[in-house]
Amino acid sequence: MKKTLFVLLLFFSVGFSFLHIASLQPTHFPAPQYALPTLSDSSKIALGRLLFYDAALSRDSSISCSSCHSPYNAFAHTDHDLSHGIDDQIGLRNAPALFNLAWQSVFMWDGAIHHIEVQAAAPISHPKEMGSSIAEMVSRLSTSPFYRNEFYAAFGDSLISGEKSLLALSAFQLSLVSSQSKYDKVLQGLDAYTPMEAKGFELFQQHCRSCHLDPLFSTYAFASNQLPVDTSLMDMGRMAITEAKKDSLLFKIPSLRNLSYSYPYMHDGRFVKLRQVLDHYSGRSLQSPEGQKRILPSFTSNEKTEIIAFLLCLDDLEFVQNKAHQFPKKLLPGRREATRMSSKN
Numbered sequence: 361m362k363k364t365l366f367v368l369l370l371f372f373s374v375g376f377s378f379l380h381i382a383s384l385q386p387t388h389f390p391a392p393q394y395a396l397p398t399l400s401d402s403s404k405i406a407l408g409r410l411l412f413y414d415a416a417l418s419r420d421s422s423i424s425c426s427s428c429h430s431p432y433n434a435f436a437h438t439d440h441d442l443s444h445g446i447d448d449q450i451g452l453r454n455a456p457a458l459f460n461l462a463w464q465s466v467f468m469w470d471g472a473i474h475h476i477e478v479q480a481a482a483p484i485s486h487p488k489e490m491g492s493s494i495a496e497m498v499s500r501l502s503t504s505p506f507y508r509n510e511f512y513a514a515f516g517d518s519l520i521s522g523e524k525s526l527l528a529l530s531a532f533q534l535s536l537v538s539s540q541s542k543y544d545k546v547l548q549g550l551d552a553y554t555p556m557e558a559k560g561f562e563l564f565q566q567h568c569r570s571c572h573l574d575p576l577f578s579t580y581a582f583a584s585n586q587l588p589v590d591t592s593l594m595d596m597g598r599m600a601i602t603e604a605k606k607d608s609l610l611f612k613i614p615s616l617r618n619l620s621y622s623y624p625y626m627h628d629g630r631f632v633k634l635r636q637v638l639d640h641y642s643g644r645s646l647q648s649p650e651g652q653k654r655i656l657p658s659f660t661s662n663e664k665t666e667i668i669a670f671l672l673c674l675d676d677l678e679f680v681q682n683k684a685h686q687f688p689k690k691l692l693p694g695r696r697e698a699t700r701m702s703s704k705n
């Protein structure tokens with residue numbers, strides 16, 4: 361009897377985690393740039409999740425990835441316009457939301473990073489973010505029986521390395537797929553727009569879609585929406601990477617999913633409200649990724665309201681409330697201690 365129950369429980373828990381992972385590729389999304397994690401990666405995802413939430417990755421154990429990328433904000437940061445790191449240092453840019461990363465080929469606002477697997481090395485070693493280094497992280501994790509167990513579960517080997525840590529972090533981040541908004545449901549015939557949202561969608565398709573292409577709501581190319589330059593930051597965007605004049609003030613087009621949770625907006629977090637964003641776009645001349653100028657009409661107050669009504673259909677509450685993405689209970693001090701004790705036996 362006990363044995364049947366155990367087999368049944370095992371069947372269900374494997375079944376459920378399989379369901380969670382098997383559904384990572386939404387049927388209405390294009391093929392990803394990075395292979396999405398599969399069932400065999402679930403223990404790597406679990407390890408990546410621990411690392412993502414663990415402040416032990418920073419020099420003085422004060423900052424974790426989640427300090428700047430909070431699950432409740434679609435993994436963006438809403439307390440500050442510019443990111444806030446170790447020793448209360450202010451960074452140059454607004455921490456972007458993290459989801460649907462598997463569909464991007466370059467990362468950061470200026471595309472400085474080409475591989476998701478190496479991305480995490482940047483904040484870990486950035487003096488204004490986590491102020492540590494991969495070597496320091498590895499030596500710290502290696503003293504922890506808790507992490508040796510977790511690395512063993514993920515890689516079949518308890519040896520802790522920088523490479524494995526980065527792989528696990530990227531597996532967790534690639535598992536962050538947002539595809540359950542009202543827009544997605546309407547697309548699948550499961551919901552319907554209000555007349556105002558429908559009008560907003562129409563305006564969106566005419567004026568915004570070329571850069572914020574559905575269903576990801578970005579082409580992830582570099583463009584300029586002609587934000588006036590903030591002279592205190594002098595952030596030249598993409599040009600800092602390519603050194604080509606044509607890339608001056610180009611920034612990576614962000615996705616428009618989950619805007620209700622991920623404010624403030626833009627690379628420097630200058631706008632807090634969507635209304636301010638629409639005021640900015642109204643009558644604005646933009647530069648497309650192909651270098652063409654494009655002038656948007658002056659939107660009426662009603663049109664702005666309609667576009668915003670549509671943008672709110674891109675909020676994915678299931679995504680921000682997904683417990684599988686949140687702080688792992690295993691990291692609670694008592695729990696982690698318990699794992700430590702048991703691993704000594």
Ligand code: HEC
Nearest residue numbers: 424425428443444445453454455467468469470480483489
């Ligand atoms: C101090 C705040 C801070 C911390 C801590 C931090 N980040 Fe970030 N993150 C940022 C900022 C700011 C950017 C944008 C940087 C840029 O564009 O130059 C960013 C960008 C990213 C991106 C690129 C997203 C995109 O769409 O291009 C990823 C992925 C990411 N961070 C993951 C992580 C991981 C993993 C960690 C922990 C190892 C981490 N971050 C820690 C602030 C932070």
Ligand code: HEC
Nearest residue numbers: 567568571583584585611613614625626627641646647648
């Ligand atoms: C020519 C390409 C282009 C077009 C067209 C365009 N955008 Fe953008 N959008 C961008 C770029 C580039 C950024 C990032 C700019 C920055 O941070 O410097 C951006 C940023 C945004 C943001 C901020 C998102 C965030 O997470 O910070 C919102 C909201 C937005 N756009 C909405 C719209 C709407 C609504 C329209 C149509 C009225 C539109 N965009 C048309 C290129 C475009």
